[in-house]
Amino acid sequence: MFKYYLRLLCFACGVTSVQAHAQQAATPFTDSATLDQCIDYAMKHNPVLKQSFLDASITESQVQGKLADWYPQIGLTANYQRNFQLQTMANSAGVVRIGRYNQSALQLGLTQNVFNSDVVLASRTADDVRTQAQQQIVLSKIDLQSSLSKAFYNVLLTEYQMKVLDEDINRLTLSLKVARDQYDAGIVDKVDYSRATIALNTSKTQRANAVVLLDAKYARLKELMGYPSKEPLILTSGQINLEQEALVDTLVELAPQKRVEYQQLEITQNLNKANVQYRKMALYPTVSLFANYNVNFLNDELVQLYNQGYPNSFAGLQVGFPIFQGGKRRQNIKQAEFQYEKTGWALENSRNVINTEYENALSIYKSDWNTYQMLKDNLGLAQEVYRVLDAQYKAGIKNYLEVVVAQTDLQKAELNYANAVYQLLIDKIDVLKALGDIQTK
Known part of the structure; x- marks a missing residue:
């Protein structure tokens, strides 16, 4: 990692040098x-x-x-969703509505190429x-x-x-x-x-x-x-x-x-x-590692939406292999x-x-x-x-x-x-x- 940042520093210095050189008056x-x-x-x-x-x-x-x-590639995504009608689900107890009228989520993700x-x-x-x-x-x-x-x-x-x-x-x-x-x-x-x-x-x-x-x-x-x-x-x-x-x-x-x-x-x-x-x-x-940390916020009242979060996290290995491409x-x-x-x-x-x-x-x-x-x-x-x-x-x-x-x-x-x-x-x-x-x- 140190070598990578050292290269970036040298390259940035080189670009600065070229720009300064280009600005020299003839x-x-x-x-x-x-x-x-x-x-x-x-x-x-x-x-x-x-x-x-x-x-x-x-x-x-x-x-x-x-x-x-x-x-490592690290990214953060966030979203907010307003539900006007909640989803319904039928079970032995009858028909019930699930979810909340306001929901939001934060997701911090990391992927690392292996091959x-x-x-x-x-x-x-x-x-x-x-x-x-x-x-x-x-x-x-x-x-x-x-x-x-x-x-x-x-x-x-x-x-x-x-x-x-x-x-x-x-x-x-x-x-x-x-x-x-x-x-x-x-x-x-x-x-x-x-x-x-x-x-x-x-x-x-x-x-x-x-x-x-x-x-x-x-x-x-x-x-x-x-x-x-x-x-x-x-x-x-x-x-x-x-x-x-x-x-x-x-x-x-x-x-x-x-x-x-x-x-x-x-x-x-x-x-x-x-x-x-x-x-x-x-x-x-193709082989890569991944890890995610999510926090979900659910509440019927908008002002109280972020009072309580429900986190979950996971990590894994992903392998992709195209089987047939004609x-x-x-x-x-x-x-x-x-x-x-x-x-x-x-x-x-x-x-x-x-x-x-x-x-x-x-x-x-x-x-x-x-x-x-x-x-x-x-x-x-x-x-x-x-x-x-x-x-x-x-x-x-x-x-x-x-x-x-x-x-x-x-x-x-x-x-x-x-x-x-x-x-x-x-x-x-x-x-x-x-x-x-x-x-x-």
């Missing part, structure tokens, strides 16, 4: 935030994750409610049900962490693209000045000046579009974090080398048992197995066995699905890795080509068209390289998720 960052800080913030403030914690609390309450049936299949099932499955609730929390954390990481990297990518475009705008502004000076001096015609203007306007338009996209990406990140939408948020990659961060071991052996989804199916199989045993226990009788119990057992077998096939299918997810994520990562290596080489070449052509143009050796082409190639190479790095980071998240290797906070 406070904005006063400085730039890293990915880990954003994840930590989301684990405390994300509304969907909070719902998962509350679902686990609801499940715990339901489990405790089922287990409570093992403890009940419903309560036995609750006891056997309590730990599995709790585990399943905790697994759902872990799964919610994994989904949140992976989605938030991708949103974080998307914001950083857009900000990096804006920096690239800013550098490109600076280069094109200088080139436009040179073209303008040469045009004013009569060295070149207006074509170079016009081309520089077109290229500069194009880069400015791209940057303006990036600003618009950045607002939407920040909104998505704040949504996942549970961050105040009106508060500013500044991100930083911290001391992390994003290229090194994107590396993943492609030789890790897949183990489906590490996936939470697979573990959930294993728990479901355990619960279905317990359900088979429960259905078979329906063939057993084959219902046999069909229930079959249904439970089929459900258990079905879960076994679901586990096998889950292994195949997980393997497909992993192979798909790994192949995409490897493909994007090859693209990243090629784009990294292209960036180095584009930087060198632009440097040489820009110097030759200023020396009057090359025409301006070649410089514009080199500037465009350099801008594309920088943007493509950035996209490749951040795509690898996102691919890595998918690979780790498929492996079941995402470590939640």
